[in-house]
Each structure stands twice: as C-alpha cells, then as structure tokens.
Amino acid sequence: MxxxxxxxxxxxxxxxxxxxxxxxxxxxxxxxxxxxxxxxxxxxxxxxxxxxxxxxxxxxxxxxxxxxxxxxxxxxxxxxxxxxxxxxxxxxxxxxxxxxxxxxxxxxDLGVGMLVSNENEDMWFFLKPLSADLWITSAGFFILTGFVVWVIERPVKPQNSKAHLRSKSEAYYGLPSQPLEKLLNNLAKFVVIIWVFAVLILTSSYTATLTSIMTVNQIRLHSRGNYIGYQAGSFTQGVVKNLNFKGLKPYNSVEEYALALSRGSKHGGVSAIVDEVPYIKIFLAHYPSGYSMIKLESSTNxxxxxxxxxxxxxxxxxxxxxxxxxxxxxxxxxxxxxHKRTIPMFDNTTSDPNTLNFHTFRGLFLVTGVSSAFALFIFIIFPLEEKWYAVKKFRFRYRVREKLQRVRKFFSH
CATH class of the missing domain: 3.40.190.10 (Periplasmic binding protein-like II)
Incomplete structure (x- = not known):
C-alpha cells in the first residue's frame, strides 16, 4: 500500500x-x-x-x-x-x-452445500410420504365416510337407479363433484365438509413431504459404489475427506458439474458434489431444473x-x-x-425426512370420526323420537276411548 x-x-x-x-x-x-x-x-x-x-x-x-x-x-x-x-x-x-x-x-452466503440430481427410478416412490398405518387409516375413513353419507342420504334420494348409484359412488369416495348440490340432507353435507377439510390437510402434507423426499432421499450416499465430487483447489476437499465415500473426483466448472451428475457414479460420474453455497447457486442459475442443494453445514466460511x-x-x-x-x-x-431464482434447498439435520404416520394426524381423524358418528347418531335419534311420539299419542287416544266406553256402559245400565 x-x-x-x-x-x-x-x-x-x-x-x-x-x-x-x-x-x-x-x-x-x-x-x-x-x-x-x-x-x-x-x-x-x-x-x-x-x-x-x-x-x-x-x-x-x-x-x-x-x-x-x-x-x-x-x-x-x-x-x-x-x-x-x-x-x-x-x-x-x-x-x-x-x-x-x-x-x-x-x-x-455462509456454509457448504451438497449438489444432487433430482432423479428417482422407484415406481412406488409416491407411497413413501405416508406410513402404512396412515394409508390404511385413510382408506378406512374414506369407506366410513362414504358409508355414513350413503346411509343418511338413502331415505331421501330419488329411486332413479343411475342417479342413485352415482350418488353412492360419490359418497364412497368422499369428494362428490358437486357435493352440496346433490346432497339433500344437511347432516350429509356436514359430514362431507368435515371430510373435505381433512382431505385437504392430508393432501398438502403429502405434497410437502413428497417434495422433501424427492430431493433429500433420492440419493443414498453409502461407502460403497458412490463417488463424490468437489471443486479443484477448494478447501471443501477437506470436508469431503471426512465423509465416507468410495472415491473423490475434482471438477473445475459448471459444465463439468452437470456432466458428472448426469452420468452418476455407475457411469463414470458422481452421485453428488460438495461445494460452497455461492458456487452451487451459480450452478443452479445455469441449471434451474433437475438439481437441488442440500445444506450440509453452516459455518463462518x-x-x-x-x-x-x-x-x-x-x-x-x-x-x-x-x-x-x-x-x-x-x-x-x-x-x-x-440470475437468482427460488432455489430448492433442504437442511441436512435429518438425513431422511420423516414419513408421516397415523400418530401425526390422530387428532384430525378423531375430529372426522366424531363428526361422522355425531351425524349418524342424530340421523337415527330423530326418527325414533318421532316414532315414540306417535306411539305415545296412540296410547293416549286408546286410553281416552277406553274411558269413554266405560262411561257409556255405566249410563247404559
């Protein structure tokens, strides 16, 4: 100076x-x-x-x-x-x-990230966001809700066979195409509204979890059979050495990153690339789709x-x-x-996003079940009350008639 x-x-x-x-x-x-x-x-x-x-x-x-x-x-x-x-x-x-x-x-930006490719070949991958017990419970509540709606609607539905079958089918799936127009009973409408609310929550949670799994869980970094890349001459080589991989490969440019990730470990490339966040942001600006960043660690670097x-x-x-x-x-x-865009980035504090299970949504299913049971209870109680009133009215008339006959017999003698 x-x-x-x-x-x-x-x-x-x-x-x-x-x-x-x-x-x-x-x-x-x-x-x-x-x-x-x-x-x-x-x-x-x-x-x-x-x-x-x-x-x-x-x-x-x-x-x-x-x-x-x-x-x-x-x-x-x-x-x-x-x-x-x-x-x-x-x-x-x-x-x-x-x-x-x-x-x-x-x-x-601070820290080091891992660049991965958004590829997955598992045909049943869409089932992973929900656990088995949650899938079974959801299916059971679909059937239960459809049955409750069908029981409530059956006495008031027209006997036209096609319309009747269509209404039963819609009630079974819990999401009629025009739920409030075709349902005639207010109790059935109440059950469907609660169930639609539950389905919306399940759907949004499923979508969020699936998105996370598609990025975080689509790469299984084991010590065997996987190579990892890093930027040549960068201090991240020391970070990569602390991880357990089959081998390390240095790269110098965005184009080399993309080629290595597209090939994968099995075809002479790598399964992931570890680099500082600014370099990964530049890569994602060139390749905005098909790749995501997993935040490995936050540091002052x-x-x-x-x-x-x-x-x-x-x-x-x-x-x-x-x-x-x-x-x-x-x-x-x-x-x-x-060319900054919304960059898909996930924290690696948990290596695998938690699968949603029944325990997570037990309150939601409790509300849905209680609502259906309440509607069915009201539906059954009201007719019984009317019948009981009719029986009591009939007994009152019978007693009055019996007394009148006694009075009549008394004066006739």
Whole structure:
C-alpha cells in the first residue's frame, strides 16, 4: 500500500483468475487498447464498497492464476509477504488464513452445500410420504365416510337407479363433484365438509413431504459404489475427506458439474458434489431444473476481501459491506450475476425426512370420526323420537276411548 502526495491510498490488488464460475470473477483483455478489464460479482461488491468509503482509494487489479496449479493459500500468502496489498475474488475465510492476513466480513452466503440430481427410478416412490398405518387409516375413513353419507342420504334420494348409484359412488369416495348440490340432507353435507377439510390437510402434507423426499432421499450416499465430487483447489476437499465415500473426483466448472451428475457414479460420474453455497447457486442459475442443494453445514466460511494484517481497510470495508447487506444491494447484485431464482434447498439435520404416520394426524381423524358418528347418531335419534311420539299419542287416544266406553256402559245400565 502506497500513499501519494495528496494522501490518497494506492492499492495493488491481486485478482484470482480461474477456469469456470465466471460470474464471480472474469478477466477480459481488449487487444485494441491493450487493457485488461475485470468483471463479476466479487468485483462489483469490492468497487461499490470502495466508492462508499469516506476517503479516496485508488487501486490496480493484477491477475493471478488460481485453481489447480496455484492454490488460494499461496495467493493469500502473497498479501502476507507484501507482494500485494489486497486480494479480491472468491477467497474463502478460514482460521488458518486469518493468522496471516485480515479478512473483511463475508459478503456471500455462509456454509457448504451438497449438489444432487433430482432423479428417482422407484415406481412406488409416491407411497413413501405416508406410513402404512396412515394409508390404511385413510382408506378406512374414506369407506366410513362414504358409508355414513350413503346411509343418511338413502331415505331421501330419488329411486332413479343411475342417479342413485352415482350418488353412492360419490359418497364412497368422499369428494362428490358437486357435493352440496346433490346432497339433500344437511347432516350429509356436514359430514362431507368435515371430510373435505381433512382431505385437504392430508393432501398438502403429502405434497410437502413428497417434495422433501424427492430431493433429500433420492440419493443414498453409502461407502460403497458412490463417488463424490468437489471443486479443484477448494478447501471443501477437506470436508469431503471426512465423509465416507468410495472415491473423490475434482471438477473445475459448471459444465463439468452437470456432466458428472448426469452420468452418476455407475457411469463414470458422481452421485453428488460438495461445494460452497455461492458456487452451487451459480450452478443452479445455469441449471434451474433437475438439481437441488442440500445444506450440509453452516459455518463462518464464506468469501471475504483480503488485506494486510492490521489494515484499517478491513474495518472500513466491513462496515460498507454490512451497510450494503442491510440496504439490499448485495441481493440485487446476486440477482444480476446469479440470475437468482427460488432455489430448492433442504437442511441436512435429518438425513431422511420423516414419513408421516397415523400418530401425526390422530387428532384430525378423531375430529372426522366424531363428526361422522355425531351425524349418524342424530340421523337415527330423530326418527325414533318421532316414532315414540306417535306411539305415545296412540296410547293416549286408546286410553281416552277406553274411558269413554266405560262411561257409556255405566249410563247404559
């Protein structure tokens, strides 16, 4: 770092240039003007933070080869030995590197994720969201609800055979095409409304669980027969080594990721790729369908700008990055460079989403069963009450007639 006569800061900034993931850093050389230009998300964040500083900072970008031939640790070390004043690019904050240089606060998402392909060949996969007892209970309540509706509706239904059979069929399945128009008894309408409410809850829960299982559970990472990929030269190689896999394969670009995942472990590819979240977001921006991200672990590891130890720019740049995050400018930049969409992401705190069972919905079935039993009870009690009233009325008339006959006999003698 140099100070000019006007007390302006002059920085010699190293920029890692690599193959792939050009959304982060891309170097372009203009042959006509013989000038080199740098673009990308990391460059935009750095320049925006520099412009927001309360003092002027001049800088020159110097390309540095990074990737397989030169590690990022070597790049960071060049700041420590004062070859460069700073490094701007996809440089991950680690505890080891922080011993030699100063990092700003992260300006990208934290943590490491696993990239997987959304493929599943199991023809009975759709049954997995619900346990066996819940499937049986649901089927039983379908039949029970249909039977209750049929019993209630039978006395008031027209005897036309086709209409009668159609109403019985609709009642059996619990979801008539026009439930409130064809049902004549209010008790039947009440039963159907409660059952439709229960079916909607079951359907939404089934859909959510199926979506989770299709992503999280569609890859079975065992120690045998599965390969896993990682980004060449990245610190994620250490994370992958802690996992138990048959083998590890390094890759450098988005296209190589897609090819490896499409082939799979059985055909020379990999079953999954472990990488930092920003790289996975770039991949999903290129391939928005067919792939998903599983969040493996959250940590402080993320991208930060590198400066010399004790530099005031570490604090000042961190303040500007925080302001940009609070004002939403970082998200806007991500949208520009990553074409940000809603990314399917699942937490790996549970390796397999829990299958929904009867215990989860016992309250729902209790409400449905009590409602059907109540409606059937009312349906049976009302006719009995009418018949009892008729019997009592008949007995009263009989007693009156009997007394009149006695009076008549008394006066006739």
């Amino acid at each position: 140099q100070l000019s006569t006007s007390s302006e800061i002059k920085l010699r900034v190293g920029v890692p240039v690599r193959i792939g993931f050009n959304e982060l850093v891309l170097m372009n050389h203009d042959n006509q003007t013989n000038r080199t230009y740098f673009t990308g998300f990391c460059i935009d964040v750095f320049e925006a933070a520099i412009r927001a500083l309360p003092y002027e900072v001049n800088y020159d970008f110097v390309p540095i080869e990074a990737g397989i031939n030169a590690s990022y640790n070597d790049l960071v070390y060049q700041v420590f030995n004062q070859t460069f004043d700073a490094v701007v690019g996809d440089t991950t904050i680690t505890s080891e590197r922080s011993q030699y240089v100063g990092f700003t606060i992260p300006y990208t 993320s991208f930060g700008f590198v400066f010399r130890k004790g530099s005031e720019l570490v604090h000042d740049m961190s303040m500007q990055i925080q302001l940009m995050r609070e004002e939403g400018k970082l998200i806007e930049m991500e949208k520009v460079w990553f």
